[in-house]
Amino acid sequence: MSAAAPFRVAIVTGAGDLTAAHAVRTAVFVDEQGVPADLERDALDALSRHVLATAADGTPIGAGRIAPDGRIGRLAVRSDWRGRGVGDAMLRALLEAAREAGLRETYLHAQLQAMALYARAGFVAEGARYEEAGIAHRTMRRVAGAAFPVDDLAAAVDATVTLVSAARRSLWLRSRDLDPGLYDHPDVLAALRRFATGGRGVQIQVLLHDPASVQRRGSALLALSQRLSSAFAFRAVEDAVDREYAGAFLVNDAGGFHVRALGHRVDGEAATDLPGRARQLAQQFAPVWERSRACSEFRALGI
Structure with a gap:
């Protein structure tokens, strides 16, 4: 943690941190974006690896996950922390988790306004736009160490x-x-x-x-x-x-x-x-x- 980036990103290892990650997701997706609560939480939560971003005082400010098949999702940053590198840092942590798991290919369903974040990390859009929970998305994919x-x-x-x-x-x-x-x-x-x-x-x-x-x-x-x-x-x-x-x-x-x-x-x-x-x-x-x-x-x- 530094003055330039006064937050910490870590892989979730305990129930308390997982609860904190769910709280961030609820605040962003359910309360802010209107995603139904029964869609925001799903069966993949129990199978995925999660990251949690916390401010210097320990306040949870961001969350995300990667599923066993390499799908990155539920990347959420609280509104007052956006534009400060939290999303990039969490994405790097999730890609490192994918590398450790031997996953060469990762993918995600990107909200249109977040596509630039994922493109900076090497994700390439594919296919047409579609809606999930009433929000426009495109699929984006990243292949490590190979051409396509x-x-x-x-x-x-x-x-x-x-x-x-x-x-x-x-x-x-x-x-x-x-x-x-x-x-x-x-x-x-x-x-x-x-x-x-x-x-x-x-x-x-x-x-x-x-x-x-x-x-x-x-x-x-x-x-x-x-x-x-x-x-x-x-x-x-x-x-x-x-x-x-x-x-x-x-x-x-x-x-x-x-x-x-x-x-x-x-x-x-x-x-x-x-x-x-x-x-x-x-x-x-x-x-x-x-x-x-x-x-x-x-x-x-x-x-």
Whole structure:
């Protein structure tokens, strides 16, 4: 516990702490959000591992659980403690419990307003929205130490949002023409905006094969980068060998990537927790960036 984070998160080991965790959940889900009490408590409670967050004075402020099949749920933080890192800390504790239990895959049903929290931890949304207890949700999944297929545009958008959200300071993007439909998708743009404005020193380096096409077509990502020019840098591939590269990729500095063998398609594979492969992609990007030219096509935009 520190002055910056005056709370403690621990795995529940006794009946008293479990009772305290249930009290937090009741306050958040039943009293605040109107979830029926008979839905908030279920048979999985007895089978799950629970975490409890407490303030410096011992007051319970957060709770969560992970079921034997890897489903994380009932993540609740009291209203006066939100935005102070409690949810992130509890999620890290639950992921560590999953690792100790040998669970490579974890998943959860995320309330829409909480999706950014889970994306930062490497969870990728999948499927359509649905309602649970009258509240809109999406399923999100995290696969540790393995890649997973990205088969269509919707999956590419979801993977990209997570990769951007999980990045610490750096993103490296290699694209032919900023992939219309993907990098101008509202969810991707919102994630990029949050990343670019989330702290000092963040950097998004973009290597393009056809900047002239982007200029002719226009791009919502270009417009965003014009407003946040300190975070974005663009270069155009010029070397003949580099121009023969047919693929595309996005890689972050948190061990995640989305790689496509053919740059004009969105299908490929992605991972949120393969740091060795991510480092290889970043190392592949670096020398191409150094020998590429500034995008004079965007000079009028101040980029």
